[in-house]
Amino acid sequence: MKLFCTRLPAVYRNRVSQKAIWEQVHGDRMQDVDWLLCEICEAFGFPADSRYQFSPDDQLSEIYRSRYPRWKFWELGDSLELETLAMGLEKRLGDCDAKLFVRPLREIVGRATAGIDATVSPCK
Secondary structure, three states, rough: OOOOOOOOOHHHHHHOOOHHHHHHHHHHHHHHHHHHHHHHHHHOOOOOOHHHHHOOEOOOHHHHHHHEEEEHHHOOOOOOOOHHHHHHHHHHHHOHHHHHOOOOOHHHHHOOOOOOOOOOOOOO
């Protein structure tokens, strides 16, 4: 359980749940979907309960940019969210190519390797 969470940016917070879309795209790999979305929430400090606000077509770079708009935080550093996420992705995928950050989330789920215990996730 996290004591301090950051609110989702409005673009995601104001959406309806995307879980049904995830089930259509990756119905047989929902453990992998859950793992990825939990990793994103953990890295950014978002509440795990809101993980299905992210769509299969969202990109990590868009999530980051919505959290740190250039016009508002140009003088401030971030909280190393992408670096934290990269470490989690590297553990699961074996590598973390920078191109993953501009690909849709559904492609990252597609790369998740089988045989790794998806029940061990930050959401639990």
